[in-house]
Amino acid sequence: MPLVPMKQVLDEAAKAGYGVGAYNVNNMEQIQGIMRAASETKSPVIIQASRGALKYTNMVYIKHLAAAAAEDNPGIPIVLHLDHGNGLESCKQAIALGFTSVMMDGSLKEDAKTPTTFEENVAVTKSVVEYAHKFGVTVEGELGTLGGIEDGVGSGIVKLTDPDDAVRFIELTGVDALALAIGTSHGAYKFKSEPKLALDIVNEVVKRIPSVPLVMHGSSSVPPELIAVINEYGGKLEKTMGVPIPSIQEAIKRGIRKINVDTDGRLAMTGAIRKYLSEHLDAFDPRSYFGEAREAVYQTVKSRMIAFGTAGHAGDYEPMTLEDIKKEYNK
Ligand code: G3H
Ligand code: 13P
Ligand code: ZN
DSSP: OOOOOHHHHHHHHHHHTOOEEEEEOOSHHHHHHHHHHHHHHTOOEEEEEEHHHHHHTTTHHHHHHHHHHHHHOTTSOEEEEEEEEOSHHHHHHHHHHTOSEEEEOTTBOTTSSSBOOHHHHHHHHHHHHHHHHTTTOEEEEEESBOBOOBTTBSOSOOBOOOHHHHHHHHHHHOOSEEEEOSSOBSSSOOBSSOOOOOTHHHHHHHHHOTTSOEEEOSOOOOOHHHHHHHHHTTOOOOOOBOOOHHHHHHHHHHTEEEEEEOHHHHHHHHHHHHHHHHHOTTOOOHHHHHHHHHHHHHHHHHHHHHHTTOTTOTTSSOOOOHHHHHHHHTO
């Protein structure tokens, strides 16, 4: 089946009350690991590429890897999503490549560092919605700023989302999904102790606008066992905590539908490669250690698909094409 618009995948998740993981990808092994997990658990899946991933893969490779995933897994609804677009141009570029969904992260300026005003965010997000919907492409917006800075992305300033602003933002922009800042942050170093997320914000927004699925960024759980493997085989990561799975499950109950996970896949791959190379000092065939990394991504993502309740839902609905959804937008 062709790549599916994200709006349908999230709307269906809302109807049945589960969450869908959005897993960051940069290479074939990540995509294969994620797709094996989706296929075995029968889960709809969002594969997302950041601007950094587009640069790393020279864009065209990511496009064809996603097409390969769709060809190889005809029974699985797959969304190809741009993670943290920084302006109309980056969203247009992704749409031209065949992405079925884009995030316009208007919480930050084009430098992906400086927080914007509410009005600036509305203006840029609205321009992306107007453009993307002409192609049937889904748009995710973001209001509020997360902590954490990854590869220079992020302001380092935390500003939780104000529910009143979120309602106004959805009405003014027409976004299909909205990322909220509820206390999570990007990267491996999120919390020093058990976090308390501001989940009441989710309830407030859902109560007033139940039709727009909500998104949680910075949702890696940073499992201690993954950190332990890395450190056992020569790594030096500091003790840290991510978002516990029960907190994510509670967020899903309250109305979070898209859960962004990048760091956990990175940790899983790094640990597997370190372990393999430490135990096989004579190894030099990249397939051996990349194969281990792919297996580690598969294991991690499979457990997330089960924990988020995505498993078993791939066949629940007839997937829409961009053409189908275009008609809905133009009604
Ligand atoms: O939110 C950011 C994602 O983790 C992507 O990170 O820009 O290093 O690819 P990246
Ligand atoms: P993590 O760093 O917690 O995996 O978050 C990823 C993310 O939000 C990508 O947009
Ligand atoms: Zn993010």
